[in-house]
Amino acid sequence: MVRPLAILCRMIAAIAFAMNVAAAAQAQDKPLLVETSIDGRLFGHIPYLEADPASLVDAPAGFAVGHECKLQAVVIPDLTRLIAAAQAAHLGAELRGVSCFRSIAYQERVFCEAHGRHNRCVDPEARAISSAPPGHSEHATGYALDFGARPEGHCADVEDCFADTPVGQWLLANAPDYGFELSFPRGNAQGVTWEPWHWRWVGTSNSEPGALAARALFAEARARFPANPRIPTIIVRVIAQPPLPTPAVSELAAAPAPLPPSP
């Protein structure tokens, strides 16, 4: 259960970030483009609250690249199966986790390091094409992660070329069988860059533990900007053909008599 105070703190952090970006834009005499749209999105990104830390656990040992990888506990069984299946596929590289849960505070550093690489705060609107603003990242939910491969080979982490690597190709073909779908497919209507490394977990079916909560959280994204590959929200199974209606006796009696055989 998420505590109301914690939710309030996270909302304040997200609002404070938006105000900072607004101030930065004004200081540069840029048009003020930081107001959220009527549906609550900021630069196209849907708002998400930060996960309750108590619901997060470590990913399987050896999965994280360089640092910890925390995810919602309900994700771990499918992730464990996914890792084992990738290993059994002998892809020539290991499936690894480059980035998992990210707090809103950490996302702010990722999104907007004033003195970091590319001076990202100069143009937050441009930056938002490839990174979610704080308070608007799927990573904050604990259900999303960035996959990578080790060894990296010729493709660095979080680059488009990941889709062409054996691990990237295998994910595109198999990850939905383990409850993962690609949040930002190529040419998505949300206006976010194609991210073949970024997958969110929604479970393989509604009945899987935790799946309904994850699907509720991503309901807007899934309805308006479907993942690809994606996991169908409703799975209809035809168990048996329903019996065909039989005509009533009165209808049979009223039916015209068959014509006599022609000579």
Ligand SMILES: [Zn+2]
């Ligand atoms: Zn990501």
